[in-house]
Amino acid sequence: MNARGLVDDVTAQAIDLRWLRDALAPASPYGARRYERIGPFVPGEESLAQTRAQRIAAIAAACGEQRLDAMREIFRNVADASSAIARASMGDLLSDANLLELQRFFDACMRLDGLSSGVAELPPAVDDAVRSCARELELGRAGKFGFYLADAFDESLARARAALASAQAEYDAVTGRASAKLAAQLGREISGSEFIVMRADLAGSLPTGVRVVREAPTYLLCEIDADEAMLAALERRDAFAGAVAAAEEAVRARLTSIVQKHAAALDAAADRFGDADVLVAAARFTLAHRCVPATIVEEPRLEFVDGRFIPLALELEKEGRNFTPISVALHDVCVLTGPNMGGKSVCLRICGEIVLCAAFGIPVPASAATTGLFAEIAWLGVGSEVQGGLLSSFAREVVRLRDVLERGRPQLFVLMDEFARTTTPLEGRALLVAMLRRFAERRACGLSATHLAAVAEAAGVRHFAVRGLRGIPEKPKTSDLAAALETLAASMDYTIEEVTADSAAGSDAIALAALLGLDDALIEEAYVSLE
């Protein structure tokens, strides 16, 4: 999943592209190779994007969680036969491990087809080439999962092996007899090629058939001296071993040529298998996160109902809390205001996530959505600091804005999180207003979250606001932060609605500070100052 060009590193981090990429990652090496090559659909490819999302949703609906998980298990455990196919296509003789990789791949294709039978959106992985090669390799199946260049592949193999086994037995017998005779003469066991004889244990000279390798004052390092019978048996064994090697290579050559003949078709089967892995991963994601295919339109707009930012939803779920979905409708650049911790930044992330998913033809985390395809998704404001370097926070924001404007992508989706918050409110507001006007002129779509007042009216853009606290929540009795956050969440109305009045939106900052545990005297003084 290659989003380069659509988002840069800052935007990718802000909308947690890495999480999304991991969540959609296929399980097999075949899928991984396909996944790396997948890029976003671009404006003009709306129907392709929509078709892909619908295909994924259809797979999810047709298969259900259990079947998809069973397929994922196949992808996770499949052997990678790509290099075997490549080697065969170049005429390299395949090894037995290569042949097992191919057999495992064919088995996986067949099991996958068994599970995906009746799902029109997943074309069969098995074709004539797979069937034909699998049939040839079947003779080598050893046990449930193993492979052996079995005698059944060729009669001459069986004959050569029988002769070798007999020659090896003959050689073992000859050496065993010699070893046993020496052991009896020396009164000790002889194991291995070299052994020590202590001079003190030796009555007279060494028996015949022993060669001294090294002499020391108290012992002799010896080895068995091969006699003519032993050498003849060894020679016979080596000759039969050579015959076995030749017969085995002949079988490997025949099997390699079959794979070579079908190499192009097997490559195509590997690609289909990889595609299925990518689609199944996306379908599993769709089910796990209750996603739906968005309606993809040509205009630069975004509208969704009950959108969720999945990484945050999962984090909350771990703590036993619920994510409150939100709904937004944008066809232009708009301002978003609301209290601290009211979900403005999360709203921007949901927008980014939905637009990104739609661009890759993935069902989106909402109960319904309509969106255009964009040439660039740009995140400005908070989060830009991840770039680091010598520039101040403000300078980094400005440089990013300059770059986005200079690139001048025609269909731009822009997400601005408290742009220019690090300069004076007066000049920051002026810059924000000018920027929004520029984006509006360019018919960009997006949202600008801000605490600055009267920006929307001055820029001539629509204004959305988070409803905010339903009242001042009661401070929890303990200083437990989790309890404070729970109280806050229960009191916050995260609904986003278009507002007409462009008054300075309250941030509820003092109430939140109190809730989060600042001491009462300080809070009181803040309220006095405010009045």
Add this chain to the structure above:
Amino acid sequence: MHVAVGERLLELSRATGAPSAIVVGTGKNVGKTVAMRAMYEAAVARGLRPGITSIGRDGEAADVGDAQSKPRLFLRAGTIVATARDVLPRSPATEILELSRLTTAAGALVFGRVRADAFYELVGPPTASGLREAIDGILRFTPYAIVDGAIDRIAALAGGTDAVVVACGASASPTMDEAVEDVRALVGRLCVRRYDEREPYLRIEGALTPSRAAECIASKESRQIVVTDPTQIALTGRAALHAMARLRLRCERELRVVAITVASLGRDRAFEPRAFAHEVSKATSLPVFDVYSAEEAA
């Protein structure tokens, strides 16, 4: 006393009930592979059809590190082998049982069954955790595994239930006295006893390093010093002996060291075999065997 060394080593290892035996050494060329092969042959003679692997590379004709000739491993039909796929003999063909995702210096690890007697090179995973996985893999196909533990890689013993055979030899130390001290230090570490929960103890998180041991000695620590298992005692040679003499080193999980093998022949020197075995036996109080002379130290 002449004995069938391989059989005795196998007997002692299996008496622990462990499903695997690992041979570790005080250094290179101290007879680990010779000891392992003796055990292997004894196991085959008993009809055990054992599994076999190594940490890192072993079994090649010449040692990759110092080009010294190495014993080759002639494996019998029925043996389970875990080695790198790139060093599997092309012929006679091996039954490939499993393609592992573990990697070695010579490519991915495979588990195979020897179908016809042949020479094999063992190249196992280079890491302790990889070796443990390889042993577990072998035990899926056969009930008994024998492992060449390479050069003093005792970390591989952590987390396992193996019987341990320690190999020492003339190649690793310049004099017999030093060779005896080295094996005494290694065996002393590996044989650290389990701690007594009723007595005061100081639990060490991670490894007991030389500096931590020095601190304990300096502060005259009298409590039991407890590490997870003996592989966490990161002290060797004299430093280990010094610490063991002054501290009450203990562990949570004991290792099962069952025997020592001696190789009195080194590339550059040789020790008097019986004297060497005798001194090692005296210093360690464990059964000591000379594989070359087929003797057990008195």
